[in-house]
Amino acid sequence: MVPHLTYLEAVIVGLFQGVTELFPVSSLGHSVLIPALVGGSWAQDLSVTRPGSPYLAFIVGLHVATAIAMIIYFWRDWLRIVVGFFTSIAHRRIETVDQKLAWMIVLATIPVGIVGALLQHTVQDTFAKPVLTAVFLAVNGLILFGGERLRRRELAATAQPRPVTQETWVAGSRKPALARDSRRMAPEGYDRPRADEQRETYEQREAYDQREAYDQREAYDQREAYDQREAYDQREAYDQREAYDQREAYDQRETHSQREAHDQPGAYERAGAYDQPGAYDSPGAHDQIGAYDRPGAYEREQEPGRAGRPRAQLAGRHSAGQRAIRQQEVNEAMEADARLTQVGYLRGVLLGALQIFALLPGISRDGVVMVGGMARGLSRQDAARFSFLLSAPVILAAGALKLPELTGAGGDGIRGQVLAGSIVSGVSAFLALRFLMRYFQDQTRTLMPFAIYCLVVGIGSAIYLSV
Secondary structure, three states: OOOOOOHHHHHHHHHHHHHHHHOOOOHHHHHHHHHHHHOOHHHHHOOOOOOOOOHHHHHHHHHHHHHHHHHHHOHHHHHHHHHHHHHHHHHOOOOOHHHHHHHHHHHHHHHHHHHHHHHHHHHHHHHOOHHHHHHHHHHHHHHHHHHHHHHHHHHHHHHOOOOOOOOOOOOOOOOOOOHHHOOOOOOOOOOOOOHHHHHHHHHHHHHHHHHHHHHHHHHHHHHHHHHHHHHHHHHHHHHHHHHHHHHHHHHHHHHHHHHHHOOOOOOOOOOOOOOOOOOOOOOOOOOOOOOOOOOOHHHHHHOOOOOOOOHHHHHHHHHHHHHHHHHHHHHHHHHHHHHHHOOOHHHHHHHHHHHHHHHOOOOOHHHHHHHHHHHOOOOHHHHHHHHHHHHHHHHHHHHHHHHHHHHOHHHOOOHHHHHHHHHHHHHHHHHHHHHHHHHOOOOOOOOHHHHHHHHHHHHHHHHHHHO
16 A cells, blocks of 8 residues: 655654744644645645545654653653642642642643644644645744743843832831822932832842752762762771881880890890891781782872772762752752742643644744743743643643544554654654753743744745745
């Protein structure tokens, strides 16, 4: 049987799917635009709206691969979230951060799950046209652009102190008087920036200072532990040398006493076995130089460089450093989850409901959630993290509904292509996710590059396909 799509098509589409699923540029939009832009057999094989086409089931299979990659990347977080979910059910209360975040994800997934189950086919059959998809991709760029503009405006408002207005003051205090006395001015030079305008900036600085202080304490503890081990090694080496000197001195005194006790006329002067020249200095069991006292052995142990240190010691320090890094990542993730739970259940549900717009090809699920989270005061990194955590359950649920088509008659002739595309999609999604999490760690990084990309590709594709 002739396959409906080739391996080259599967690999190329899988690569774009894995990258664009995590980037806020709409993976579904690219899945519709790429075949239309290439044309020819691609437009025939990879058509979402063509009757009997397995392309939509193929895309869902790729989505499942990207969801698995996301779960693998956040496996520690998902383990905590799942445990929190079941412990909240067992204890019948929601107290910890993990329990709150678990229920936020569950509640935020319900709206898009219901709408997707009811209207997914209708929306995609109506709007999954290449030209409309290009327009929606440009609209997605405007959404990202507007979110960044709003974010910058809020940061600028919180960074600048509020100018002194006509406020009044109670005599002898700094409390404002009643509104009827508002004609009097505040004292010259006095500045009262509003707490609600600076709260977010202060909390961000405080969170940063706490992380920095934690890192400093952790580094100090590591240095202190290393200095203690080094001092212990020095004391142990000194004690061994001191004990050796004491034993040697004792042996010398004991030998001299024995010779003196058994001294006979001329016996002491006679050359005996013990007093033969060089006998005492010959290397014996007692006087052999140990491995620790070989020339350079003690100095090599104290060298700060890598050469000369025992491999076991180096491996232990390396593993300790890796554990410290992993522990720091876990702590940062838990701090981020604590900030996410402050959004609240209602706002979390509203952010999850924004994923409904992603049913339109060209509108990014992660993009709209990130912009919505930033509008609610989240940082770009926290908003991106919440969008990724919300995406995995939705994608897996959609995959569970579509996978029977691939295992049934609809998957005949394309299962190998689906497997190849899914592997490429999963690997590229994992790498893209790692890149994005590091990208948003820098507070100066914005969504503007993605907004420009969507505008350029969307407008350019619309013009090309229309002509």
